[in-house]
Amino acid sequence: MPSRLCIISSLLGLLSANPIGAETVAVVYPETREPYQSIFLSIIEGIEKGGRFPIKEYVLKPNEPVENILGWLTQEGIGTLIALGASGLELADKLPDPMRPVVGAVLIDPDTTTRDVMGITLAADPEVVFERLKDLSPATKRINVVYNPERNAWLIKRAQEAAQRRGLTLRAFPAKNIRESALVYREVLQDVRAQADAIWLLQDDTTLDEQAVLPFILKEAWDGNLVVFSSNPTHVKRGALFSLYPDNVGMGRRLATMATKGASPGNDDIVPLRDLSTAVNLRTADHLGLDLSSRDRSQYSLSYP
């Protein structure tokens, strides 16, 4: 215990220097396999490009004691920490106050996060999502979304504001589990208007069964000429119109900015992801009467088929 106290007190001195100048920043990410490994490396590449500071990487092993990281930080004389992935968030929870790491590459619910952290959640920013929706499907007037109020109430609140700003109506239906969400989706799909309505699939595995309910939604949407969009490119492959997924390098740049300057004044400490790439399904677009094929393909990072 005395040694741990000693390490913590040393770190407090280092971390209090935030925001930093050209001090070394530690990037901690979990030991994982491909393709996840490449994603973390892309984010680190973005951090290197976005922050004008040297970085040192630390690969977290499964169930690695927090003392190891604390000892390493002290030994390296590092005061700023960027923690990536779910393991990074767990680590951030265990760090002693007032250490305030920057967390990224993980889904975070700011309403339920007990630890005082700043960072970027993987949830796509509704502002960007709806902007893209308006761009790709101008006829859409109403967005329907099923969400878990225990996880995504904060996101829906932001989405309501973003929709309002763009003249869109957001119909948000709460559901606490997959069973409830399935019933809600069925009701929603019975009360939609072709072309004008869209279904927004959130990144939440408590409200979407991908094996049974997703095919049902996609089929009904296809039959009813509805736009379906999400944050998962595989949904696009299966028939959704478009999906906004993380631009890892861009996310890394923004994390680096946060680590350097802290959260922007007036903004929340946990912000949704704004650096997003687009995947579109051109066949679905044709089916919906949207002429996306003639557009500049460079707008889309991925296109199917």
Added chain:
Amino acid sequence: MATSAGESGSVAPRLSGISFRQQLVLVFTIGIACLALASSLATSTLSNRLLREQIIEQGRQATQTLAAQSTLALLYQSSENAKEATEAILAFPGVRGVGVFDLAHKALLVKGVVSLPPGGPAQWPERLQLDQETRDHWYFVAPVQAQGGSREDRHSPFASSPDATELLGYVRGVMGKEDIRALAGKILGTNRGVSIALAVLLLLILLASTARLTTPLRNLADIMKRAEAGEKEVRAKLQGTKDIVEMEIAFNTMMAVLEAREGELEKARDAALELARIKSEFAANVSHELRTPLSGVLSILDLLHDMGLTPKQREYVELATSAGGSLLHLIGDILNGVHLTICGVQS
């Protein structure tokens, strides 16, 4: 040990009455028949076991597939949705019955053979399992779970919340055993047929090999019989395996030695006969040469006896006649003895 010795002792005389080739054929036939029977039984048993495992695995897969396809039906409590899934699964080979049950174990849809196992209470486990096996059926059960996210996302290092899985109900599947029985019968029949065919083929090959091995032995035995019958200049032709060729060489050598000795004996006999003949001629000549003068002497003595001799002279003449008669008789005995000896040698 005494029993086995006794048994072997009782079997040996029975076998000794038949030829070596027949003994080999008998042993081969019994051995190959046992081999064919054992191999067909072993193959059938192994095939049945593999078949059983395969059908159980098919039952597991069918039940798992039904569980995956029943998610929507249980989410919406829709027997119409369940109907599509169950009909597809019933088309699987061997599937005799299926059922979809909600969390209260109430049937949403049941088709075909009743999918609840007979007897005690059915199990409602948290993972796919073979619930019960009866004489005619296997009963499988699997939970139906709604799972958020894709399979890859469940192991993603980016998700901070635990895996969201919701139990929706259960599905049951019944696999019939008629197919496995029919297949097992076919397999056994085919195995038997193949084993018997192979056994016959093997037996024919062995018989041909045995014939190739035993023919030189039989020829050697025939040659020995001819030699036993007194045939001269009998030699075995060198043929067959190395052991048999050695026996044939040994026989030929033995016959050569025997014939050489016989030749020597014949020469000795001929010499003895020649000697006897010479002796006979000599005895005949001596007999003639001795008897003729002696007969003359005796005739003269007879004449002299009748010429009126004095008693003293008569006495001397009679003595001389008696001595001459004894001598003649003695010569006759000697000649007869010689003659008998020669006759014995010649015969």
